[in-house]
Structure formats: structure tokens, C-alpha cells
Amino acid sequence: MEAPQYVAARVQQALAEDGRTHELGIRVDIRGEQLFLRGQVSGVEQRERLGQVAREAAPELHVHNEIKVVDVTEPGEDEHLD
Template identity: 40%
Template structure:
């Protein structure tokens, strides 16, 4: 699928990932970006609701007009500690 005269699907993914990594409001390097059914999907995990919200804002800013955005990011939840691994 083409997203304009110069923006192929793979470049669109690259552009969104670049924005998520480099935008000073976010600096998220591990969000998975996928294009399907004419929409951009944000997949994976972030540390807070605020970062989840910010990721959608940053991504939307670099999308061409008419391309939808689906924010499937979830917020990480951690338990206190693991069992002990005995190494010696």
C-alpha cells in the first residue's frame, strides 16, 4: 500500500519509530510500530499512562492526513521481587 507519492509503508513505520525515539517528550525506543489495514498500530509496553498518551500524540504528529492511529500500548505492571536464584 502506498501512503503518498514518496511515503511507502516501510518508510512510514521508520518515520513513526524515529519520532517515538527522538522526540524529547518521549524518547521511547522499544515501541513496536506496524501498519495494517491502512492504519498505524502502536504495540508493546510503556511505563505509565502519561507515556502511553504521549506516544499517541507524537506518532499522530508525523502521520500523513487520513492515516488512522491505533494505540494498543499497555502500561507495565511489576511485582516486588523474584524468587532467589542460587548460583553457588
């Protein structure tokens, strides 16, 4: 059985390099047979894709997708569309 830190590194690499996700800011925590994904993304589809890639990268673990979806389209003070 691989050491947890190696599995976490493998999953993080998959999330960063997979064409479906290209996500760098996701934290991967492993506790025994459980893998936790934590972080923030801008859409539900991206969140689901990250869970899928993690499951493919570590099929032996139970993936808990705790990634939060944040709305990045909130109008900000600096945004002026003319």
C-alpha cells in the same frame, strides 16, 4: 504516497527522538490507512504521549494505540531497600 515501511520508520524515529517520549521499544505496524502502536510502557501518561507523537508524525493515518501499560513497581525478590 509514502511506502508503509518509510512511514513506520519515520514514526519510530519520532518516538525515539521526541523529548516527550524517548521510547525505543515500540513496534509500529501500518496496514493501509491504519497505524498500530504495540509494545509496553510503565505509565498511562507515556502511553498517551506516544500516541500523540505518532499522530503528529503520521497525521494522514488513523492511529490505534495498542501499547500496554505494565506496572514496573512490583516488589521483586532482588529488591532490598534498607
